Amino acid sequence: ILDKYIGDAMMALFGAPFAGPDDANHAIKAANEMMVALNAFNLRRITVGQQPLDIGLGINTGEVIVGNIGSTKRLEYTVIGDAVNLASRLEGANKYYGTKILFSEFTMQQITNTDYVREIDTIRVKGKDVPVAIYETLAWRAGRPGIEAMLGHYAIGREAYCERDWRSAAGSFRAALSALPTDAPSELYLHRADAYAANPPPSDWDGVWTLTAK
Numbered sequence: 001i002l003d004k005y006i007g008d009a010m011m012a013l014f015g016a017p018f019a020g021p022d023d024a025n026h027a028i029k030a031a032n033e034m035m036v037a038l039n040a041f042n043l044r045r046i047t048v049g050q051q052p053l054d055i056g057l058g059i060n061t062g063e064v065i066v067g068n069i070g071s072t073k074r075l076e077y078t079v080i081g082d083a084v085n086l087a088s089r090l091e092g093a094n095k096y097y098g099t100k101i102l103f104s105e106f107t108m109q110q111i112t113n114t115d116y117v118r119e120i121d122t123i124r125v126k127g128k129d130v131p132v133a134i135y136e137t138l139a140w141r142a143g144r145p146g147i148e149a150m151l152g153h154y155a156i157g158r159e160a161y162c163e164r165d166w167r168s169a170a171g172s173f174r175a176a177l178s179a180l181p182t183d184a185p186s187e188l189y190l191h192r193a194d195a196y197a198a199n200p201p202p203s204d205w206d207g208v209w210t211l212t213a214k
Helices: 023-047 082-097 147-162 166-179 184-198
Strands: 002-006 009-012 057-059 065-071 074-080 101-104 117-124 132-137
Touching (some): 023 057, 082 132, 082 184, 147 166, 166 184
Antiparallel strands (some): 101 132
């Protein structure tokens, strides 16, 4: 369901009013198809001398309140709850990570196809204390040169990073960037690994990154 437009954003619901076993899969598939459609649209814009458009998508799975919400003068069929807020925060987090489609660990637990999916980080979003793991899907870029090699190096680098092996992590992220020079998360982690190699975090470092912006 296309629920509403919010300024230059839109909110869509999967699993309302009736939940199904493939709601998370449908959400991820729709997000990837949106990116494919946007790329085709931007090619047409560039051809006629117009600037390309950019979007970010945030996806979360969880319990919400759904129904006709509002006052007697203006009712609106929509959803509210923390799960909705987290999806909004993830949409905004794309700007920090240089990604296009971010989704939560709760959605990750529900999807059946994890091809071209990678873990991006464990974060605390603005206004929340409990950390959540976040993931990216790159299925919309499947088949493009360098994607598979980048994902392989990135996974090794991310594992080394979580184990505080900064120099090994940096080497893997450099290899990831060699395979795909435009990969923003690999560049971000390379900077983090180099910074931590020079100034290691405290012994109680848990790897969680706190986002201070929405």
